[in-house]
Amino acid sequence: MAGGASALAIMALGVLLLAAPSECARAFFVFGDSLVDNGNNNYLMTTARADSPPYGIDYPTHQATGRFSNGLNIPDIISEQIGAEPTLPYLSPELHGAKLLVGANFASAGVGILNDTGIQFVRTVNIVRVSRQLHYFGEYQGKLRALVGASQATQIVNRALVLITLGGNDFVNNYYLIPFSLRSRQFSLPDYVRYLIFEYKKILMRLYDMGARRVLVTGTGPLGCAPAELALRSRDGECDRDLMRAAELFNPQLSQALEELNARYGDGTFIAANSFRVHFDFISDPAAYGFRTAKEACCGQGPHNGVGLCTAVSRLCANRDQYVFWDSYHPTERANRIIVSQFMTGSLDYVSPLNLSTALHIDASLMD
Ligand SMILES: *[C@@H]1O[C@H](CO)[C@@H](O)[C@H](O)[C@H]1NC(C)=O
Ligand SMILES: *[C@@H]1O[C@H](CO)[C@@H](O)[C@H](O)[C@H]1NC(C)=O
DSSP states (O other): OHHHHHHHHHHHHHHHHHHHHHHSOOOEEEEESTTTOSSGGGGSSBSOOOOSTTTTTTSTTOSOOSOSSSSOOHHHHHHHHTTOOOOOBTTOTTOOGGGGGGEEEOOOTTOOSSTTTTGGGBSSSOOOOHHHHHHHHHHHHHHHHHHHOHHHHHHHHHTOEEEEEOSHHHIIIIITTSTTOHHHHHOOHHHHHHHHHHHHHHHHHHHHHTTOOSEEEEOOOOGGGSHHHHHHHOSSSSOOHHHHHHHHHHHHHHHHHHHHHHHHHOTTSEEEEOHHHHHHHHHHOGGGGTOSEEEEESEEBSGGGOBSOOOTTSEEOSOGGGEEESSSSSBOHHHHHHHHHHHHHOOTTTEESSOHHHHHHHHHHHOO
16 A cells, blocks of 8 residues: 555656646757766766866865866756756766756767867767767657657757857867868868858758757857967967967857858747857956956966866866866856856847847747
8 A cells, every 4th residue: 555655656756757847947958069068978988078076176066077167067057047957968877767858968078060070089989979969869859759759859859948069179179289280281271160160050950950949059269268278379378369360260150150040940049159259258357257367277287277187186276266267178167157147148249149038038938
């Protein structure tokens, strides 16, 4: 009897869990590189990992999770904003049953738009390139259909919020990785950027074909100003000009491509998020945002604390909140919070054709 009652209670709980998402939080899917990876690379043999301290020092569990931050990353904070728990990495064994309704994070540190970006991180098993991330998205949808049926699965995917962050690695870990790289001998920078945008557009169209209808696409930051590049390429502490030129060519062409896609699929299907502008604000006037510096990483070694990886033996800053950069490339949680708040409520200079809070508002009003 007692056994029967608790089985009933468990079933009721199961029904509640299944019923919840259509009533409150929408699903959230994440694609891209280390800026948005929630830990997929922990499950791979690669050197591009953030799975040991002091990564995660300010995470709720105070443990390294594979996120490239001291605490929460951009997708985590977006999850907070939509009232959802953080997305699990797609490769996590915990991602099954009702957890599928939260969405999934397919991102993998080191990847780019191109398949040959990030090859230096590969050991025996690959990083999850974006074509594979999309393949996993298809696989995920099969699991979702098995859980809730075909029509509800389609609805969950159509109503989901999607985030994709790509492009930075195609410069720092490909074209500019070494002098006279293969790609830099093959393409002038403007031609390379055109090629990247052409390939990125195909990826975004594929996402649309797979059911994505509200996709936040972040451009690259001012790549030449990351502590890693200041340490590696800058003599006078000024942002590296080649990488700045790369970002300045890439970002406007990405926005243009998103406008073209929106003309075809409907306005606001793709939302351009101007990471360059937000980061540039930090660099121009760090104090205005409560930062002590935007040119030194909190965790690292060497000039700008920007050489090599952040590890247990690195120089670690005392107050993470005073730094824009946690390690040589990736923002602190506090910087991530400001970045997301600009995506949520910023003007058209930061996010276009509409900000995320407006988009979420419109979408909520369309849901029954
Ligand atoms: C990358 O590889 C995938 C799978 O092999 C392929 O479908 C895709 O076209 C490739 N992308 C580029 C830009 O070559
Ligand atoms: C952005 O969001 C805020 C808050 O929801 C809103 O008041 C503002 O008008 C929006 N700006 C644009 C340009 O959409």
